[in-house]
Every structure is written in structure tokens, then in C-alpha cells.
Amino acid sequence: MERVAIVTGAGSGIGRAAARALLGDGYRVALAGRREEALRETASGHGEAALVVPTDVTDPEAVSALFTTVVSTWGRLDVLFNNAGTFGPTGAIDAVSVEDWRRTVDVNLTGMFLCAREAVRVMKRQEPRGGRIINNGSIAATTPRPESVAYAATKHAVTGLTKSILLDCREFDIACGQLDVGNAVTEMTAGFATGAKQADGSVRPEPGIDVDHVAEAVRYMAGLPLEANVFSLTVTATKMPFVGRG
Numbered sequence: 361m362e363r364v365a366i367v368t369g370a371g372s373g374i375g376r377a378a379a380r381a382l383l384g385d386g387y388r389v390a391l392a393g394r395r396e397e398a399l400r401e402t403a404s405g406h407g408e409a410a411l412v413v414p415t416d417v418t419d420p421e422a423v424s425a426l427f428t429t430v431v432s433t434w435g436r437l438d439v440l441f442n443n444a445g446t447f448g449p450t451g452a453i454d455a456v457s458v459e460d461w462r463r464t465v466d467v468n469l470t471g472m473f474l475c476a477r478e479a480v481r482v483m484k485r486q487e488p489r490g491g492r493i494i495n496n497g498s499i500a501a502t503t504p505r506p507e508s509v510a511y512a513a514t515k516h517a518v519t520g521l522t523k524s525i526l527l528d529c530r531e532f533d534i535a536c537g538q539l540d541v542g543n544a545v546t547e548m549t550a551g552f553a554t555g556a557k558q559a560d561g562s563v564r565p566e567p568g569i570d571v572d573h574v575a576e577a578v579r580y581m582a583g584l585p586l587e588a589n590v591f592s593l594t595v596t597a598t599k600m601p602f603v604g605r606g
Contacts, residue, residue, distance in 0.1 A: 496541070
């Protein structure tokens with residue numbers, strides 16, 4: 361039976377690398393994201409195994425249409441990599457606008473909820489029943505960077521979402537785990553190499569890791585049989601300031 365996956369935020373960075381890794385493993389993969397041209401670049405060379413579905417994960421109707429398209433095209437869904445996210449505003453809490461806060465919550469938390477909700481609906485009713493949801497958290501889900509209140513709060517919340525999905529859906533053969541990444545080199549993290557604010561107030565460059573290492577972690581989590589689950593997996597650059605943020 362062909363395995364089917366959806367990857368959100370598939371137009372760049374971790375999402376692009378993970379989508380290509382799953383395609384390389386023989387999955388049929390729906391590529392979701394806001395930038396159609398970037399999604400087509402991810403899909404290049406993979407023929408009908410890659411399905412480009414421009415999607416704003418903050419829009420409930422767009423998310424519903426994404427999952428309807430996948431099921432009507434391939435008949436089922438085995439894996440959702442819930443990856444789309446944004447750093448949001450930088451600054452102390454008293455400097456963050458309500459609009460920037462809400463925008464970050466919409467993408468990082470509500471978007472994940474909307475995609476997970478649709479995935480669970482599909483996985484409950486399909487035959488064979490079940491599937492796997494992998495939520496992209498962050499090491500900020502446990503250890504925030506300075507001046508990242510919106511990002512850190514939403515990533516902490518993703519852990520609660522992951523636990524709740526795992527608890528509520530295990531009777532339906534739906535597994536759920538969280539991947540927490542530190543300093544994968546992407547468009548979002550490009551500035552870390554030149555300088556990132558540290559817990560002591562200094563600004564120092566930080567080491568990074570190739571995004572393909574993260575893609576390998578996604579492949580591993582996705583490839584497990586449903587009776588096994590990686591609930592939490594952390595992949596970081598070895599020498600980055602993480603434990604104690606120093």
C-alpha cells in the first residue's frame with residue numbers, strides 16, 4: 361500500500377528537506393504552504409508523487425480543502441508533518457504588539473491545531489485506520505531565547521497539543537510525537553551564524569546543523585510502525601548554547 365504524507369511549510373527549510381526525504385522513501389507527499397512557486401521548487405523532479413497544494417494554515421477552510429484534496433487524490437493519509445511556523449516578534453513582552461502576538465499564535469498554534477484536527481478526522485475513518493502526526497516544536501518549547509515571548513509561548517503550547525492528541529487518539533491507532541530542533545540552518549535561522557542574543561545579554565554567533573539531519577529525524581519518526589512512537593526527539597547543533605542557554 362502506498363504511504364501518503366502531508367508536509368506543511370514545505371516551501372523551504374525543514375519542511376522542504378523533510379518532504380524530499382519522505383519522497384525519497386517512496387511516500388506520496390502533499391506539499392502545503394503559502395508560496396506556490398516555492399512549493400513547485402520543492403516538488404521538482406518528483407513527478408506525480410508530489411502534490412502542490414497552496415495553503416494558508418491559519419484559514420480553516422483552506423486547511424479543510426487541503427485534506428479533502430489529498431484524500432480525493434490518494435485515498436488516505438498516513439503521516440502529517442505539522443511543520444509550518446514563524447519566529448514572530450522580537451522584544452520584551454511590553455514591546456510586543458497584540459497584532460504580532462495574535463499573528464504568531466495563529467500560525468504556530470492555531471495552524472497546527474487546524475491541521476491536526478483534519479488529520480485526526482481522516483485517520484479515524486480510513487481503512488486501515490490510524491496514522492501518525494509529527495509536530496514541529498522547537499527547543500524553545502522548553503528553553504526560550506531572550507526576547508521571544510510569542511514564539512516561546514506558542515512552542516510550549518505545541519507540547520500540550522502533542523500530549524493531548526497522543527492521549528485522546530491512541531485508541532484510534534493514531535500516534536503523535538514532537539520534534540524539537542535547535543539551529544538547523546534555514547532561511548529563518550540564517551542570522552544566528554553572525555550573531556544571536558544570549559541569556560547574559562551578549563550577542564554571539566552560534567553553530568548550526570544541516571537541515572538534512574532534521575529530515576532524517578522526520579523519516580525515522582514517520583517510518584515506525586504505529587505500535588511504536590517517538591513522543592519527543594530533540595536534534596541540535598552539538599556546540600550551540602542550549603542547556604542553560606549558556
